[in-house]
Amino acid sequence: MIPGRSASGAATRWCCGTQPALWGIPCCLAQHFIAATACQEADYGAMIRHYCLKEFQHSMEGIGQRLWCDWDETVGTYGELTNCTALIAEKLDCYWPNRLVDEFFVAVHRQYFRNCSPSGRALHDPPNGVLCPFIVLPVLVTLLMTALVVWRSKRSEGIV
């Protein structure tokens, strides 16, 4: 659990040794950009483009464009990108997520996931064209079967 926003003066405690460098960002460099009291949006925007996006681009090129839509392949990289933006927000005393994060990710999606299905990885129902026959067919067969049984029981009575 990443702790809450730190006070401005305590920003210097974010030194390299205490942060897990999961994505190889030279986090020491981030110290140069630590804001004094408020979130500098321009700095934040520049930082996430400079650090997070570069790393993401590198990973995605490594995965290969063919597999960009394969969620199993890209989920790790996507998660790291998210982590990265969150951590830089932490360091710059910004809350996460924010408007810049929204714009950033919309741009990333536009560039990398434009041709992918939007459903993500969670289980979801098949499309309606498949679902409806699956549902309608048993219902119709039920009604047919009922009619058949009613008809047969009438006939066995000798009633036509």
Next chain:
Amino acid sequence: MKKTTQCCFLLIILLTRIVPSLSSAVNYTDPTLEPVVTENSVIRQKIIDSQFKCYERMNRAPPYKKKGLFCNRTWDGWLCWDDTPAGRLTAQNCPDYFPDFDPTERASKYCDETGNWFRHPESNRTWSNYTLCNSFTSEKLKMAFILYYMAIVGHALSITSLLISLAIFFYFKSLSCQRITLHKNLFFSYVLNSMFTIAHLIAVVPNPGLVKRDPVSCKVLQFFHQYMLGCNYFWMLCEGIYLHTLIVVAVFAEEQRLHWYYLLGWGFPLVPASIHAVARARYFNDNCWMSVDTHLLYIVHGPVMAALLVNFFFLLNIVRVLVTKLRDTHRAESNMYMKAVRATLILVPLLGIQFVIIPWRPENRLAGEIYDYIMHILMHYQGLLVATIFCFFNGENCSSSVQQQQFCTDNTRSLLTRPHFQAWDCF
């Protein structure tokens, strides 16, 4: 209509969401003020997945077309919010990431008059209201436990009373008319249905380890559970068809051939259950097939509802015939309506009509709780009710001699001709 069919699974929804993960509840001071990133990988996975879907939606949805100020679409860390006009409070269902978040509660976000999302006064960050998501959890958990034990007790009582009734039916060899044969099959399907439900409630629902391992056996159990559910309702339909044929259609009531009833009651439910299993394995293969968030469940529930509807119309027709026959026999009106009502009330539990008549769960919390209790009693104690009405209360029926049975058969045979119509005594 989804709530209708899921009324049976409300308990299971609550339990799978809350009980299994209770030991690993995430602890945080105020989820609404702390940053939204968490360490737990399963939860993070769900959140990242939702984030991906959100940004995809934000990318593909057309831009805001209406006039006036509005707040931009945004991802707040847990849920996706669309473009909202200024001055409006928008809401959606709470996410299910955390064990103590109730997905039936609502999370809300306010877009103020200036076209900016509401900022929390303490932290001055844009803030969505998730307080309702986990504020009633402890009461709901308590109620979920009560409903859970009620369900188990109900099914156990049903099994006991149904087995006793079956023993009575088999012991008295004189009780061998066709109607009783259908009752025996109906009771037997109730017994099997209750057994599978109890197995599911005891072995699978409180056992997250089993669900996580996802062995084939729990999917097989689910398949048989759906099959027995179908059998239950299709045997009720068979009873309805039999009565309908006997009372409305038959004038010279010879013995009907029961083979078609056996086919409809035991054989046919394999069809929707198998189709559901195939569709589930292909398109929505979650662990132990426990999720109720899929429309694929309608593959089984659709035919069940169709059977109930057909049964309902048969019932109305039977009651109509009974009432008109009463009128023809010149009985006093009060007597007539009383008898008709008694006949209907006896037939209702037999034919499972309550699911047709009480479909909607109220939005109000207290009314919703009362609804849950009533629905659970009706669903899980149905076997007990049927056994009681058809065996224990109907004293002369269960202890009848050959003479009584002959009287019963004679009456139903000549219902149109005899002046004093007493066919409902046979019910």
